[in-house]
Amino acid sequence: MTLSVPELIVEADRCVACGLCLPHCPTYRKTGSEADSPRGRIQLMRAVAQDILPNNDRFKEHIDLCLSCRSCESACPNSVNYGALVDTARALYIQKKNIGMTIAKPFIRHRYLTHILTWSLWLTQQLKLSALLQHLLPATKLLPNIGKPIAWKSLYPATTQHKGAVSLFLGCASNALDQQTLIASIYVLNKLGFDVHVPGSQTCCGSIARQAGDRIEASKLVARNASSFEQDTPLLTTASGCGAGLKDYLPQHQVQDISTFLMSCDWSDIQIAGLKEKIYVQDPCSLRNVLQSQQAVYDLLKKIPDANIEALPGNSQCCGGAGAYIITQKFMANMLRNDKLNTIKMHHVAILATSNIGCSLHIAEGLREEGLKVNVMHPIQIIAKQMR
Ligand code: SF4
Ligand code: SF4
Structure with a gap:
């Protein structure tokens, strides 16, 4: 607000x-x-x-x-x-910084540009030109392995007995860099009996613009999302950073983190394969302090037989992956991340679940730099994998 x-x-x-x-x-x-x-x-x-x-x-x-x-x-x-x-x-009060925002604005506003950008990044990775790109644009070191871009349909119908409908928020970063999480979300929701609506008119949640002090741009994005989503259909987010922004600025909509919604569903007909692994959970600040629904992630992952679910020690401290902060305040962002990396090393973490793309990109970049092999995944990806 x-x-x-x-x-x-x-x-x-x-x-x-x-x-x-x-x-x-x-x-x-x-x-x-x-x-x-x-x-x-x-x-x-x-x-x-x-x-x-x-x-x-x-x-x-x-x-x-x-x-x-x-x-x-x-x-x-x-x-x-x-x-x-x-x-x-x-x-x-803050003069508009517009660092990053000036470049990002057209991509945020127009989804076809994001699509072109995602295709270009994917092709760069396919042609093994990532090192050259990182040399020219150091910020691209943050990029994970990008899957082949997808053109979303507006509706993914339930694949079992119909129980209801939800809307899925794509998010700019998730849509460009983490489509696997969105695919996994649709798969799980359809299996649980939900139609998944993906309105083509949806746009960025506005958090990046707000962080840059651009209130006018943020208001435009909020207005477009308000008219893109039905108020009486649960609006699910897979990135808690987007969820927090939508919850604050779309109070009439039923905004929920996907794990919270999934914990309200009937899982009695769902088969989940066991996984004899320890899964550490990182609590994003947006999930913990704004959406206040971090517990749902633990409850969801505990549905996996044999899996040992643990909170990553030091979870109450931010990892530094706060949107554009990882570019505009790199020094502090990296200092905070070092604490997480030290904890990850100390506890020999092999799988780390996190519900926010900002945290995931930031931590994964640090892990790559240190040569640490840790599987950083969204909890919904882990569940979907065990359901398949
Ligand atoms: S905890 Fe105390 S100092 Fe901090 S914002 Fe609240 S009232 Fe102010
Ligand atoms: S960085 Fe400090 S002042 Fe800013 S939101 Fe976090 S706890 Fe509050």
Whole structure:
């Protein structure tokens, strides 16, 4: 939710400066600076809103370093809406950064361009030209192995007794880079008796634009999604980062993370093959702090006979894979990721389940750089594999 200036001041005044959120803030834990803590940022936002402090580069620096992970919100005894405060500060006070956003905007707006881009990246990988591309565009090191691009149908009917209908949100990054998760989602939902609608008019959730302070673009994207999806049909997301943005800005729609929806379904007729493996689960901040539905992932994976499901130690700390943050704030993003990589090494993790494409790309890039062989998968991919 984006606030007006008076609303921002009222919400910021609700912070009683108790400091209980400080130990939960990843950036404060790394820098030790009050200005990089939730309490400090709230004071800065209020002071700038009241023209007590200038809206200058130093202010921007501290707001830019915030991951929007919203751990502070979960810890706050006064339920201060930090998410709304930081979205508003970015929209009202931060000059548009447009780093990445300027390039990304046409691709976000027009799905055919995303499709062309995905085909180009896929061909680059098929022709073994990835090293050259990474040399020219270092950000492409984030790219996983991309499957052959798919043109989605608008409806995938249930393959067993019909039990209902859902809509599936594709998401820009998932649609371009992780179509396997979307295919697995459709497969599982159809097997459970659900028609899956994939409206062709859907677009980006708006989180990248919001993070860049581009409120106008974000509002346009929200409006297009609002008219693309039926309000009375569950709207399922496979990337919790998108789910969090949709939940905040499409309150009339029934937005749910796919694992949560699946836990409300009848699984009595479904056969799942056993898997004698330990699966570690990484909780994305958006799933934990905004959608508050991380438990469903564990419950879903526990349906796999013989599998040992464990939380990745240190799950409450953000991995740094917060959307465009991995490009705009690489130093902090990598520092946070190193903590995850050390945990992964220490626990000899072989399979890591995560429900957010941002976390998955960021962690997988770090694993590749360190030469660690860990299978990073979306939980729905693991379940679908055991059902086939
Ligand atoms: S959203 Fe995350 S990084 Fe930002 S202030 Fe809150 S805890 Fe810190
Ligand atoms: S926990 Fe809440 S009230 Fe306390 S300092 Fe943090 S934001 Fe303010």
